[in-house]
Amino acid sequence: MVEKRSVSAPPAPAGNPEPRRSVAFIGSECVPYVKTGGLGDVMYALPRELVRMNCDVRVILPRYECIPQKYQEKMTYRGEFYMDLGSTGRRVYIGIMELIDSGVVYDFIDNKEFFSGPKPYYDLVGDIPKFCLFSKAALAALNFLNWIPDIVHCHDWQAALVPVYLRTLFAGTPVGRAKSILTIHNLRFQGIYNIDTIRYWSGLPEYVFTDPALLGQNWLDANLLKGGLAFTDRITTVSPNYAGEIQGWEYGEGLDAHLRFNNRKLRGIVNGIDYETWNPETDPSIPVHYGTKDVLEGKKADKLALQKELGLAEDENKYVIGLISRLTNQKGLDLVNAIVPQVLDDFTQIVVLGTGDSTYEDSFRYYENTYKGQFSACIQYDEARAHRIYAAADSLLVPSRFEPCGLTQLNAMHYGTVPIVRETGGLKDTVQPYNQYENSGNGFTFDRYDAGLLLDAINRSKTMFFTDRERWNDMVLRDMQKDVSWKNSARQYKDLYLELTPW
Ligand code: ADP
Numbered sequence: 027m028v029e030k031r032s033v034s035a036p037p038a039p040a041g042n043p044e045p046r047r048s049v050a051f052i053g054s055e056c057v058p059y060v061k062t063g064g065l066g067d068v069m070y071a072l073p074r075e076l077v078r079m080n081c082d083v084r085v086i087l088p089r090y091e092c093i094p095q096k097y098q099e100k101m102t103y104r105g106e107f108y109m110d111l112g113s114t115g116r117r118v119y120i121g122i123m124e125l126i127d128s129g130v131v132y133d134f135i136d137n138k139e140f141f142s143g144p145k146p147y148y149d150l151v152g153d154i155p156k157f158c159l160f161s162k163a164a165l166a167a168l169n170f171l172n173w174i175p176d177i178v179h180c181h182d183w184q185a186a187l188v189p190v191y192l193r194t195l196f197a198g199t200p201v202g203r204a205k206s207i208l209t210i211h212n213l214r215f216q217g218i219y220n221i222d223t224i225r226y227w228s229g230l231p232e233y234v235f236t237d238p239a240l241l242g243q244n245w246l247d248a249n250l251l252k253g254g255l256a257f258t259d260r261i262t263t264v265s266p267n268y269a270g271e272i273q274g275w276e277y278g279e280g281l282d283a284h285l286r287f288n289n290r291k292l293r294g295i296v297n298g299i300d301y302e303t304w305n306p307e308t309d310p311s312i313p314v315h316y317g318t319k320d321v322l323e324g325k326k327a328d329k330l331a332l333q334k335e336l337g338l339a340e341d342e343n344k345y346v347i348g349l350i351s352r353l354t355n356q357k358g359l360d361l362v363n364a365i366v367p368q369v370l371d372d373f374t375q376i377v378v379l380g381t382g383d384s385t386y387e388d389s390f391r392y393y394e395n396t397y398k399g400q401f402s403a404c405i406q407y408d409e410a411r412a413h414r415i416y417a418a419a420d421s422l423l424v425p426s427r428f429e430p431c432g433l434t435q436l437n438a439m440h441y442g443t444v445p446i447v448r449e450t451g452g453l454k455d456t457v458q459p460y461n462q463y464e465n466s467g468n469g470f471t472f473d474r475y476d477a478g479l480l481l482d483a484i485n486r487s488k489t490m491f492f493t494d495r496e497r498w499n500d501m502v503l504r505d506m507q508k509d510v511s512w513k514n515s516a517r518q519y520k521d522l523y524l525e526l527t528p529w
Contacts, residue, residue: 035138044080048173049073050204051085052164052188053181054157056132057303059093060146063352064297064433065181065211068264071300073285075516077129081523084173086164087154088121089134100125101134109166112158112229120163122171133171154219161187168201169437179519181209183217183236185316187228190240194231195284208258210251212430213272213279214356221370224248238287239406243280247388259526261285262294262519266451267296270383277428277451285424295519297431298512299440304413305334311413318506321442321511322499325417332418336402338375345374345491347484348419350412350434353382353390353405357427358448363389364477369484370400373492377415379404416441418501421470421487425480429453435469439505444498445469446483456510460490465497467507468505505506 055061056069073083101123108117121136135141140156147153161180165188168174178201180188189206195316196202222453223233225248234240253262263269269292271277272286285292297516306324307317316324326342333340346371351357363386370376378390378401390403404411416422422438424447431452435445439457447453449471460467470487472479491498 044520045524046080046082047177047520047527048082048175049076049084049177049179050164050168050173050175050187050478051083051179051181051250052161053085054160054184055146056085056087059087059097059132059134061089062146063212064264064431065431067300068209068211068297069181071303071512072516072519073130074128074300075262075298075512076520079516080518081520082175083129084128084133084168084175086133086135088141088146088160089121089136090146091138092144093134093148094118099127104133105170106136107166107170109163110229112155112162112225112227114226118159122167122168130343133167135160135167137163150217150219153249154217154223155227157184157217158187158224161185162191162195162228164188164201165191165196169196169199172200174200175204177207177523178204179209179210180254180258182211183215183251186217186250187230189258190230190234190253190256195229196236205260206258207260207262207522207526208254210261210272210304210430212265213251213263213277213281214428216252216281218242218247220246221248224250227430238284243284249281252281255281255284255288259291260522261288262263262522263292263294263298265296265455266294267454268428268430268451271428271451293522294455295515295522297433297436298515299433299436299510301440301511303435304416304440306417309413309417311410313414314417314418316417316442318503321502321506325420325442325502328414328417329419332374332377332414335414336377336404337399338377338402339399343373345421345488346419347374347376347446348415348422348438349376349378349380350415351378351380351382351424352423353380353386354429355383356429357360358427358475358480359386361425361475361477361480362423364410365481365484366393366397366401368481370397372486375400375402377402377404377419379406379408379412379415381407382403412437416443419443420491421446421484423480423484424448424453426453427475428451432456434512439468439508440510442506443503444487444501444505446480446487447471448475448480449473460486461500465500466504468501468508 130507191489394403429451
């Protein structure tokens with residue numbers, strides 16, 4: 027029998043003066059169930075913060091087979107229905123599995139055929155049908171559950187068809203009255219495939235495959251993100267600086283004209299980090315806890331422990347530079363590769379944690395082998411080790427070619443680790459360059475994408491670390507005291523929801 031009833035998150039505390047709004051988050055990953063990058067962190071932390079601001083939040087995700095068993099076991103069956111699969115002529119099973127955590131309701135869209143395998147994403151051949159199905163099923167599930175949100179908040183190309191469905195196939199249904207927001211976490215990925223295939227899997231009407239909607243920039247393909255941007259009520263991206271950059275040719279990834287056309291809807295809101303997950307005073311993954319009062323001693327102890335763990339020379343006085351990143355072309359790793367020999371000396375160590383393109387994995391392995399005891403290449407995805415590196419390192423490199431927001435520099439600052447970043451995207455919004463005249467700023471920065479400038483920034487940081495420790499320690503404290511929580515950002519999202527629903 028189909029169970030069909032409306033369940034909401036726990037009611038807000040009595041007397042909460044915040045206006046109440048209901049929001050459905052729709053996206054392809056969310057910590058702790060599935061994560062490949064910053065999107066997963068945002069899908070976890072922002073809903074929790076919004077609940078504290080009197081929002082009723084449901085997060086809709088695919089029920090991937092790769093979600094760890096311990097979470098699968100916690101899910102309860104909420105119901106099932108059958109849905110037309112695009113224009114394939116097939117009707118497919120959609121199950122809804124649910125769990126509630128910290129006041130947020132998580133609904134997982136279940137379909138074994140589409141969400142199987144050990145990873146959430148493969149290639150577009152499989153991913154296009156998967157996310158066409160997911161976007162449509164997410165809206166159908168809201169109707170089925172009879173839980174109609176004020177706002178549907180979608181994330182990245184995987185959920186970009188949601189605003190398109192909302193104003194076409196679902197326009198006359200209950201969920202059709204919701205307002206929509208589409209957040210761009212990374213413009214590089216847009217979901218581009220040939221029109222016939224997308225028409226087949228989405229079942230969307232012919233007229234949406236035109237400009238300025240889904241028709242791709244080459245006038246041949248369909249572009250899911252472009253369609254979503256056209257149909258959504260508001261567009262956000264994850265930093266104000268990136269919101270400006272993507273309207274220009276260099277960072278626009280071919281959508282700059284479309285974004286300029288839609289720019290009255292566009293706004294940048296910087297990400298935060300979750301202070302429960304990221305807290306050096308309580309972090310279960312780090313050997314020695316510390317706060318602002320004992321950061322200097324705490325970080326030294328954590329540095330010695332990490333050096334031991336990774337087989338580096340054990341010496342608390344060495345300058346340890348961390349790098350935690352997906353190893354892809356976006357992250358400025360060719361700049362790092364070019365200067366490793368010049369950075370390493372008897373007083374400096376580098377620790378890299380990441381997986382990705384084999385060229386970078388191999389070059390970092392090469393450096394580990396060549397500079398034994400000075401360079402460590404952890405070619406793996408390891409959350410706990412990431413926490414230990416944030417705690418132990420003196421500085422963290424983020425030399426990205428482009429960076430919509432960036433979370434690693436925020437984690438680093440909160441752990442008293444000085445960021446060395448390229449002035450691009452959210453890195454520019456979140457790291458104020460050191461000013462030697464005022465003794466202010468949070469890190470070291472460089473502007474052009476140039477290995478020499480990265481080396482210069484690293485050398486400036488080294489000079490301060492070795493010759494002016496007092497100022498270095500001031501910066502460490504400023505970093506730890508900087509508010510990088512979700513509070514400010516969640517407030518801006520809430521304001522945006524209220525702007526769209528001004529009753
Ligand atoms: P992106 O989303 O482009 O990958 P972000 O800086 O926004 O980059 O987010 C990266 C997140 O993933 C951070 O929380 C970072 O600590 C984490 N991370 C990246 N690589 C690894 C890794 N190899 N092991 C553990 N955590 C990682």
